[in-house]
Amino acid sequence: MTIFTKFAAYIDDVLDSLVDNNVLPADIDRRNVTIEPPRDASHGDVATNAAMVLSKAAKTNPRQLAEAIAEQLRKFDIIQSVEVAGPGFLNMRLASQIWQNEIVDIAKLGDDYGRANQKNGQIINVEYVSANPTGPLHMGHCRGAVVGDALATILEYAGYDVIREYYINDAGGQVDTLSRSAHLRYLEALGHAIGDIPEGLYPGDYLIGVGKRLADKYGDQYVSKPEEDWLILFREEAVHDMMDMIRDDLALLGIKHDVFASEAALHIDGKAEKAEAWLRTNDLVYDGVLEKPKGKTLDDWEPVELPLFRSTQFGDDQDRPIKKLDGKWTYFGADLAYHYQKSEKADALINIWGADHAGTVKRIKAAVSAMTKGETTFDIKLVQMVHLLRDGEPVKMSKRSGSFITLKDVVEEVGKDVVRFTMLTRKADAQMDFDFAKVVEASKDNPVFYVQYAHARICSTIRKAQEEGIFPSSDRLDLLEKEEYALIREASNFPRMVEAAARSREPHRIAFYLNDLSSALHSHWNLGNDRPEKRFILAQDKEKSAARLFMAAQIGQTLKNGLKLMGVEAAETM
């Protein structure tokens, strides 16, 4: 329980008593009442907009109602002062005892500080990365991977049971191409001359190893066999190897999924047929003919009849085919079944998608809404493009030539922590630039070091104090002073931030919060430059020192917990 939720209870009590006294109507809507720290610290410790939100229903003016609420609030011992300000804000200052308790609470909770005190009983499935298993991860996958992973951790902290899921597209045309490419490398490994990789096959060197492995395992038995003898086998083998490689890439970023769901397995289980049958029964799928797409010149377009999902009923531009002319499932058709499968095991679904999939959002949302009768909440978080730069110059990427920047290259060049933190210091739905030169520079320009430095400073101070025989202690927290309370106040915001980040599905809020908390710490630290009496370590006053160190340790704990949410190491030395 944070001090803000405690306060919500106080405000509720006050409002109850005002209802009893007929100042407020009994059925008044309190949902818009907020209890927050005011933006400007000089306004106090806690503020509420209650009077402004409720005045209309109470048929009184905001300031008058505010005075009535203020009078009641003054009865609480822990509220030092209540002021009515501006249009009707109630600003409160809290007794220092509150902040002392807060710091003890953080210490008690330790690594769990910021975590919801109980689970909310909801299972949420976060699907992220889901890159096609045809090669190593490249930088295009990186941001979604980091955002999805951080979001999953945040949701876990906020009380959800989280399933981290990766959807393997191992059934479409791309994996057949992979299989053929692997077969070519298999021939190569057996000493056959293969020449240049033909157009349309994957040219990457990473398939050489796959070819060798296949040669070792199967000898020459598939050298002169027709494609139908080896296509499925080699596809499975190659996908398996690709997924191992992808898992290794993700491990470099500290990312681990709970479930790897296979599209091919979906078809083997007949999930798509079941979905189609259900949708036809409910008149959501019919056989029809698509209109010619606009805005594109298509030479070979011909009208054909296909099974279509009625996504126009849900705001899409046109109905969408679930099967191709050859009878195979479209990606969308399989996706229907896949999302239904996910919804069976979760109360809520979140997909992290690249912005290039924006066009398919409506149809799949429509489908999920229809299939789960609106009972499963389903969010798609679109992650915008990352422009790779080096010294301000765009870095060229070409998938066709195989010369793209891999995720591995980037992580090896700049490090996991920098990659993760940088990807999270920007709202996911806005484009971002990622400049190697700037980011590698690693010194001043980089928020990750700023935050890590704050943590390292605290650790080093505690070590240093230990050498002088001073240890953190909560015995005399009453010796803390005004400046220290400001720091605690900032730290006390952490649980609210986790909750807000979870609710809005915006991991970047944690990054910005940690930056703020670090700034408060650095700022406080430098007070000691001019005013030695403000330092943490005071040789002449060990009791006060111990209290300050205890407080500092909890700031460090908060930083550490926040960094953990982002998957970034809390450095102890720098």
Added chain:
RNA sequence: GCGCCCAUAGCUCAGUCGGAUAGAGCAUCAGAUUCCUAAUCUGGGGGCCAGAGGUUCGAAUCCUCUUGGGCGCACCA
């Protein structure tokens, strides 16, 4: 032509389900290291929150339109 995203200081970006005088970093200018880690800090200058309407006690935030930029628009994945 249509859909989605974005537009805030010179640059890169925050801005709490609508709240008080719109913030931070970089850059720039002026300062702080006999002293717990200066990878830090303090202060100054810098804004028509793209534009125009609307909603209300109150709008950068919500709605409509316009402008500018990005992504997408096949039975691909």
